[in-house]
Amino acid sequence: MIRMSEQQTPGRNDVELEQQPPGAEPEQTSSPNRAEPQPDALEKAQAQIAQLEDGWRRAAAELDNFRKRCAKDLVRAREQERAKTTAGWLPVVDNLERALEHASSDPQQIIEGVSAVYQQALSVLASLGFPRRDDTGKPFDPALHEAIGTIADKELVPGTVARVVRPGYGADDEILRPAAVVVATRSD
Numbered sequence: 001m002i003r004m005s006e007q008q009t010p011g012r013n014d015v016e017l018e019q020q021p022p023g024a025e026p027e028q029t030s031s032p033n034r035a036e037p038q039p040d041a042l043e044k045a046q047a048q049i050a051q052l053e054d055g056w057r058r059a060a061a062e063l064d065n066f067r068k069r070c071a072k073d074l075v076r077a078r079e080q081e082r083a084k085t086t087a088g089w090l091p092v093v094d095n096l097e098r099a100l101e102h103a104s105s106d107p108q109q110i111i112e113g114v115s116a117v118y119q120q121a122l123s124v125l126a127s128l129g130f131p132r133r134d135d136t137g138k139p140f141d142p143a144l145h146e147a148i149g150t151i152a153d154k155e156l157v158p159g160t161v162a163r164v165v166r167p168g169y170g171a172d173d174e175i176l177r178p179a180a181v182v183v184a185t186r187s188d
Contacts, residue, residue, distance in 0.1 A: 088124045092117060125169055130176040133168040135161045140183045144168060144175060149182045156184035 095117040099110060122132050135145060138161050151162050161181045168179030 085128060088127060089121075092121045092124060095120060129171070129174065130169040131171070133170070133179055134164070135168065135179050135181060136164055137161060140181065144172065144178055145181045145183075146178045147183050148180045150185045151182050152185050152187035154187045158184055158186045160184050 095113070099113045099117060102110060102113065125131065133144070140147065140159050140161055145161060145168070148165055153162060156162050160183070161179075162184040163182040164179050165182060166180035168175060168177055170176040
């Protein structure tokens with residue numbers, strides 16, 4: 001059988017000679033010049049496109065579900081932390097109520113009771129990871145302290161905390177509130 005290519009360019013010999021035995025089906029070639037793809041190849045390509053599109057849609061849905069799960073987990077974690085923090089403060093509130101009930105009692109007993117509640121409040125802060133800082137005599141550090149004044153004193157090393165006006169809370173790596181301090185300077 002003699003077959004000519006479907007596209008002919010002037011000046012080129014595009015005639016292909018093919019010999020096939022009688023009764024044999026014509027051989028299908030994958031010539032880049034063919035205008036129509038094979039029916040099987042078209043079906044395979046469409047099936048692959050459908051499969052890829054399905055995979056893409058499933059991945060997008062999975063990502064959306066993951067985002068929703070993460071948002072719910074974040075809300076749940078925040079609620080648990082709030083409940084934990086609040087539960088830590090409830091005994092302090094209870095003890096303050098008891099102190100107010102005994103306000104007409106002996107003043108010394110009230111002072112002792114309020115002092116005990118104060119210590120309890122400090123221990124709640126420490127258990128939450130924010131202990132009270134005692135920085136008197138330590139070198140001034142702007143990451144840990146807020147300087148609100150200076151004092152000239154011959155007995156103190158310049159650049160150290162002379163007095164804490166408002167205490168700071170937290171560890172060195174996580175400060176809840178910096179301490180408001182007065183810093184020692186050179187005396188002239």
